[in-house]
Amino acid sequence: MIKRHDGDPPVAHGPSVAAIPPWASSGGKRTQLLSKEERSRLAVIASIVRFKKGEEIYREGDRAEAVFNIISGVVKSCKTMPDKTERIFAFLFADDLVGLAKEGVYVNTTKAVTALTAYRIPVSALESRLRKDAALEFHVICKLCHELRETQRHALLLGRKSALARVAMFLQLIENHQTASRESAHQLHLPMNRSDIAAYLGISLEAVSRTFRALRHRGVISFNGKHYVRVTNHGQLEMLAGNGAREEKGDGTDG
Amino acid sequence: MIKRHDGDPPVAHGPSVAAIPPWASSGGKRTQLLSKEERSRLAVIASIVRFKKGEEIYREGDRAEAVFNIISGVVKSCKTMPDKTERIFAFLFADDLVGLAKEGVYVNTTKAVTALTAYRIPVSALESRLRKDAALEFHVICKLCHELRETQRHALLLGRKSALARVAMFLQLIENHQTASRESAHQLHLPMNRSDIAAYLGISLEAVSRTFRALRHRGVISFNGKHYVRVTNHGQLEMLAGNGAREEKGDGTDG
DNA sequence: CGTGAGTTTGATACCCCTCAATAAAGGTGG
DNA sequence: CCACCTTTATTGAGGGGTATCAAACTCACG
Numbered sequence: 394m395i396k397r398h399d400g401d402p403p404v405a406h407g408p409s410v411a412a413i414p415p416w417a418s419s420g421g422k423r424t425q426l427l428s429k430e431e432r433s434r435l436a437v438i439a440s441i442v443r444f445k446k447g448e449e450i451y452r453e454g455d456r457a458e459a460v461f462n463i464i465s466g467v468v469k470s471c472k473t474m475p476d477k478t479e480r481i482f483a484f485l486f487a488d489d490l491v492g493l494a495k496e497g498v499y500v501n502t503t504k505a506v507t508a509l510t511a512y513r514i515p516v517s518a519l520e521s522r523l524r525k526d527a528a529l530e531f532h533v534i535c536k537l538c539h540e541l542r543e544t545q546r547h548a549l550l551l552g553r554k555s556a557l558a559r560v561a562m563f564l565q566l567i568e569n570h571q572t573a574s575r576e577s578a579h580q581l582h583l584p585m586n587r588s589d590i591a592a593y594l595g596i597s598l599e600a601v602s603r604t605f606r607a608l609r610h611r612g613v614i615s616f617n618g619k620h621y622v623r624v625t626n627h628g629q630l631e632m633l634a635g636n637g638a639r640e641e642k643g644d645g646t647d648g
Numbered sequence: 649m650i651k652r653h654d655g656d657p658p659v660a661h662g663p664s665v666a667a668i669p670p671w672a673s674s675g676g677k678r679t680q681l682l683s684k685e686e687r688s689r690l691a692v693i694a695s696i697v698r699f700k701k702g703e704e705i706y707r708e709g710d711r712a713e714a715v716f717n718i719i720s721g722v723v724k725s726c727k728t729m730p731d732k733t734e735r736i737f738a739f740l741f742a743d744d745l746v747g748l749a750k751e752g753v754y755v756n757t758t759k760a761v762t763a764l765t766a767y768r769i770p771v772s773a774l775e776s777r778l779r780k781d782a783a784l785e786f787h788v789i790c791k792l793c794h795e796l797r798e799t800q801r802h803a804l805l806l807g808r809k810s811a812l813a814r815v816a817m818f819l820q821l822i823e824n825h826q827t828a829s830r831e832s833a834h835q836l837h838l839p840m841n842r843s844d845i846a847a848y849l850g851i852s853l854e855a856v857s858r859t860f861r862a863l864r865h866r867g868v869i870s871f872n873g874k875h876y877v878r879v880t881n882h883g884q885l886e887m888l889a890g891n892g893a894r895e896e897k898g899d900g901t902d903g
Numbered sequence: 904c905g906t907g908a909g910t911t912t913g914a915t916a917c918c919c920c921t922c923a924a925t926a927a928a929g930g931t932g933g
Numbered sequence: 934c935c936a937c938c939t940t941t942a943t944t945g946a947g948g949g950g951t952a953t954c955a956a957a958c959t960c961a962c963g
Contacts, residue, residue: 415749416712416771457671472804475890480807482800493796494670500797516671523786530785531778537792541748542755544799545737549727551806552735552850554952556919587942595807597920602943619928619942635730809920811951842910852952857911874910874960904963911958918951926943933936 407436408462408512410532411488412539413573423488423573426532434526438518444505450491453502457494459513463487466509467584470501471592481593483540483547484585486570490536492516506585551595553635559594560604561634564614564624581622608633662691663717663767665787666743667794668828678743678794678828681787689781693773699760705746708757712749714768718742721764722839725756726847736848738799739840741825745791747771761840806850808890814849815859816889819869823879836877863888 409432411423427435439462444450450461453472461468468485470493482501485491491511493500523530550562567581583590591598608614613626613633624630664687666678682690694717699705705716708727716723723740725748737756740746746766748755778785805817822836838845846853863869868881868888879885 413750416752416775418751421751480804482803493793493800495668495793495797496673496676497671500800520671523789524782527779527782527785530782530789534778534785534788534792537789537796538748538750541792541796541799542750544796544803545748545755548737548799548803548806549735551803554850554918586940595809598941599921599943600919603919606943809950841908853910854912854953855951858951861911906963907961909958909960911956913956914954916951916953918949920949921947922945924943924945926941928939928941930939931937933934 407432407434408439408514409464409488410462410490410536411574412536413542414535415538421573425488426535428528431526431529431532434522435512435514435529438522439512439514442511442513444509444511446505446508448505448509450503450505450509451499453499455499457492457497457499457516459515460490460492460519461503462512462514463489463491464510464512466511467506468503468509468511469506469585469589469593470503472501479592480595481589483544484589484593486574488574490533490540506589547593556594556596556600556604557607557633558635559596560590560601560608561613561630562636563590563594564622564630565634565636568624579623580617581624583620583622587619660691662687662689663694663769664719664743665717665745665791666829667791668797669790670793676828680743681790683783686781686784686787689777690767690769690774690784693777694767694769697766697768699764699766701760701763703760703764705758705760705764706754708754710754712747712752712754712771714770715745715747715774716758717767717769718744718746719765719767721766722761723758723764723766724761724840724844724848725758727756734847735850736844738795738802739844739848741829743829745788745795761844802848811849811851811855811859812862812888813890814851815845815856815863816868816885817891818845818849819877819879819885820889820891834878835872836879838875838877842874 406429408427410426412426413419413421413423414426441464442461444466450468463485465487468489468491469481470483470485470491471479471481473479484506491503494516523533546566550559550566553559553562564581567583571581585593587598587601591601594601605614605616609616611626611629613624613629615623615625617623661684663682665681667681668674668676668678669681696719697716699721705723718740720742723744723746724736725738725740725746726734726736728734739761746758749771778788801821805814805821808814808817819836822838826836840848842853842856846856849856860869860871864871866884868879868884870878870880872878
């Protein structure tokens with residue numbers, strides 16, 4: 394009999410946390426922060442949980458009894474506003490940590506955007522483990538710095554007024570993440586639907602659709618289905634995102 | 649209780665870090681994270697630096713050789729966009745940490761909004777200190793969680809479309825900060841100018857001015873000069889900020 | 904008292920949100 | 934395999950709020 398749970402190599406190594414470190418150099422790539430020993434020690438106190446696509450992992454206000462470490466799949470961290478609309482703070486992927494809390498209570502609701510596999514680490518065990526392991530704590534600090542930078546980039550995105558700039562910057566974020574994780578990414582994967590993208594960008598889903606069309610029309614991107622994008626003009630995308638270091642005067646709209 | 653005023657001589661107790669912890673209860677107030685011993689040990693590797701109002705502390709892209717811990721004064725963390733406009737990610741106050749880096753390089757520019765006194769802690773010394781002191785690291789983790797939540801609230805603010813909602817939420821942020829720090833805050837202090845507020849809210853400075861006028865006209869706030877506000881109608885402010893439960897019944901406090 | 908930065912107020916254009924309908928994709932059962 | 938239905942995505946038209954440009958004003962400071 395084949396046991397998938399224990400026999401799956403990537404799973405057996407234990408929790409995995411990757412980030413671009415705050416002080417060390419990593420060549421712009423996410424690096425595995427945890428050592429083999431740390432991962433096995435964490436594996437002892439962790440359990441593996443699975444969620445279906447769309448399933449809720451926990452809700453804002455729940456007692457924060459565990460932290461999750463994504464093995465595979467995508468998670469969205471969000472808040473439901475009084476008018477029932479959803480605001481998404483972050484999309485979280487493999488090697489990310491989920492479960493930000495305040496005074497023992499989760500501050501956000503998190504849901505599985507795709508089918509999800511994750512480690513569930515009880516905070517009580519994690520806390521005592523942390524207090525004994527300075528190296529592990531340092532790695533958590535590195536990860537939190539990474540998340541802080543990511544959240545700031547999201548804030549930078551939301552500071553942009555035009556939908557074009559927001560969508561362009563969103564595509565850059567996705568591209569950066571996928572190139573920092575994998576080796577190559579000539580094609581971007583958008584696991585979330587238009588509605589989620591809109592909730593993350595702070596614009597309406599219609600605006601997302603329209604902006605994609607505009608980018609496609611300008612020859613900046615091209616779609617392979619609705620969830621795969623290829624950036625055909627990085628320079629233009631960079632300019633539209635407004636992060637471009639060089640702002641050439643000719644914007645080439647006449648071509 | 650020790651009260652600090654701008655211009656007071658720096659306290660000799662050493663670096664001070666306050667936050668609302670992620671898991672422990674603190675009654676909604678910021679608590680001092682560092683023990684007396686930790687503060688003195690950090691004081692050994694720290695030096696005290698001063699900046700004039702408006703002065704630049706460091707610039708995005710500089711080698712991140714130090715972390716700063718604010719003793720008194722206000723700091724803004726920002727980025728200058730290609731079109732020379734400024735985007736502010738956070739205002740930082742006493743007991744905050746400044747100096748977020750990525751691969752040894754500062755990710756933002758920081759400037760003193762008011763006259764500033766701070767501890768300067770070299771990262772090399774801090775790093776070795778951290779690796780030896782698990783308790784200190786845990787406290788840094790708590791502080792980073794706090795900053796992460798604050799940055800998410802900022803993102804939530806920027807997700808709002810109307811200037812009214814943004815300004816209202818901004819006032820709530822200031823109020824929360826000042827009530828979480830001091831005992832009372834019947835009057836809010838806005839140390840930054842309208843331009844900085846606009847850069848933080850992602851709206852034009854004219855819109856800030858107009859919105860303040862609207863709030864004043866509605867009897868929600870009243871000004872004492874240009875830098876002191878009194879909230880005269882908290883319920884209304886809450887409703888305008890859109891976080892309030894007014895006219896919404898769902899409370900979402902399930903176990 | 905004079906100067907200049909910071910702030911307030913006003914008019915117009917533009918972009919995005921809202922509402923509405925159509926079209927495509929995905930899933931289910933016959 | 935196809936018909937059917939639900940969900941998701943696209944496209945269109947009109948209205949509202951904010952940015953932008955421009956000018957008057959306030960206040961701190963020399």
